[in-house]
Amino acid sequence: MISESSIESVAPGYSPEEAALLMRLRVFVTMRWIAILGMLVATLVASQVLDISFPTLPVYLICPVIALYNVVFYFQLRAIAGGEPGTIVHKARMYGNVHIFLDLIALTVLLHFTGGIENPLVFFYVFHIVLASIALHFRVVYVVATGALMMVGLLVGLEYAKVIPHVNLEGFAAPTLYQDGVYILAVLLALAAILYGTTYMATAISGELRKRQRQVVQLGEELLAEKKDELEQVSREKAELTEEKDRFLQFLSIAAHDLKAPLTAIQGFLWVMVGGYAGELTDKQKNMLERSSKRITELLNLISDLLDIPRIETGQILTEMKDVSLKQILRNCLQEQRKVAKEKGLKLTVEIPEQLQRIRGSGPRLQQVITNLVDNAIQYTPEGTITVSVKERRDDIQVEIRDTGIGIPEEDMPHLFDDFFRASNVEVKGTGLGLSISKRIIEAHNGEIWCESPCPETSQGSRFTFTLPKMRKRSRRQR
């Protein structure tokens, strides 16, 4: 009759059962309008075309009565539909029961004025049964069938006993037919068989339909509950993971501090001694202390770098992201390095456009990358120039660090950004983690980093390039 989806769309906010019931009762109202029209047409055809003679006035009077209570039903339905959701099914069923019995009475009265047992429309009660079985409880449908039979029985019985007058359909049925006991019995038996048979079949079918409907609803609810459980599970797991990550970062912080604190104290004393604050030192002593101090610095850097990697990999950078000015970052970190370069007799030049779009990133982390790349350039360039050049491109900002240094052997190039990798053409210096950390930082910013050696422009030294996406072009990727 109507699909589940259209029920949903007709009545959002109702349960599928409520929506279906309301919809069916509305169909009843519509059917009643059609029935009234049918009655009028049938009466006209019977009296005018078929030339069956009977008083038509009662029919024309009954029709407005049905129309009247149909209008009342219409408003009743609207009132139910607007009521409390929980009460709709109960009320609608109750009104439905009343409606169907009023319809039975209406048909019986109509029958009385249109020939009683002579009128084949006596079998129209089947419609009531079918409609009732669609909307009402199956027991009520049996009651309706029984009620219809009793009413017809009472009608023909009273006419037979001449308690009430009989209307003869002149020209259609013999005027004495209503006194024919065998005929009456046969019609009543046939009617009983049809009504109960229809009741049985119609209730079985609509019962099955309702069962299916309930199954569909239940299935939907089960599915929904399952998905909800899954969602809760996932969000719980996510919260646990976040908590674990926070604990881990906290652990790293404490580990970093506790590992460095004793080294810092040692370094402090070493520097005090090397500085001559604790008395004169022989050259040998001083040399050994300086070498100790250097090793302590190495260890401190290694601790910093080692603990840096998990910090980056757990996405800590994302929490530090904000609008930053690359220009400012460059200014901050190159100040110190300019001095170091100058001491080594190197030139450090910066090429940066006047206007540079701000980017989304972690200032300290980007500073760390630039410091690392420029430090390397200074370290591996005996003489010449180090150039830091910034270019704004369509989708990103590109930063280049060029040097005129010793360059990188070809066989080292693929491993340059690996953890603990140190170039083969230089003395062991640094932790071997600087470039791998820089790569992690740039990638956490959704950028790219690469190296060319020799630098294509100058055919000497090396050139490190990294890109940082401009703000609105790409969304940040969660790591």
Next chain:
Amino acid sequence: MEGKAKILIVDDDADFIESTRIILEAKPYDVIIANQGDEGLQKARDENPDLIILDVIMPVKDGFTAAEQLKKDPKLSKIPVIMLTAFSAKGGETSIPRSRGYTLDTEDYLEKPVQPQNLLVAVEKALGRTSS
């Protein structure tokens, strides 16, 4: 400023205090020490130092909390503060003061270990007596 400047070092690491004290006293500065935040605040009130060197990570009361309290105290708020930490100045570690809502100028922020000459430069700067 007349005479020797008085510097208060607040740090829970006695060895670090010792080496720092030696460097500062050689300058010469007057050095007073405190081993934790509350003691540092008390000494600051009692001794009215010209500069406070404050370790960030200390048990009981950390350096940021102590610095915030210093800045709130009208008698102490004018005293310059140098924050010291064993955390690396790079990367996420420097985001700690920011995450605490505490803003520090770069001059006020030193990473442990501090080279003696760097320490002296920072101290002179903070005291407003940089020779330039």
